[in-house]
């Protein structure tokens with residue numbers, strides 16, 4: 001499986017060096033939330049323009065390690081243009097991938113179910129992170145922050 005791990009490393013490095021949807025949204029006023037991971041010092045701000053049904057546009061800014069930055073970039077690609085419900089589902093699927101491995105910690109590494117990998121696409125590249133439990137919070141930071149933005153959109157301002 002060395003070939004697959006090389007591919008995953010390439011995807012993570014690519015999103016770290018060439019982050020997608022990097023920047024801010026402020027016109028029209030965007031929904032936003034900030035996340036911070038004190039374990040690693042990662043910071044992320046997620047901006048979303050929504051018409052109430054879809055994530056019409058999304059941007060992220062911040063600083064941190066390669067895992068947190070590439071995960072934020074991959075997250076924006078995964079949910080941009082999707083409905084709020086689809087974005088929730090993406091968050092659930094991603095965090096599920098992380099928790100499957102969290103639960104399996106201590107035992108031999110377990111591969112996630114093939115169905116998960118299919119729906120995850122490039123996000124599957126981050127599954128290697130679970131071998132380093134301290135980095136899981138780096139990978140989930142942007143997703144938890146997106147979840148806060150969705151809460152704000154759904155409860156209105």
Ligand code: ZN
Nearest residue numbers: 040042065138
């Ligand atoms: Zn980090």
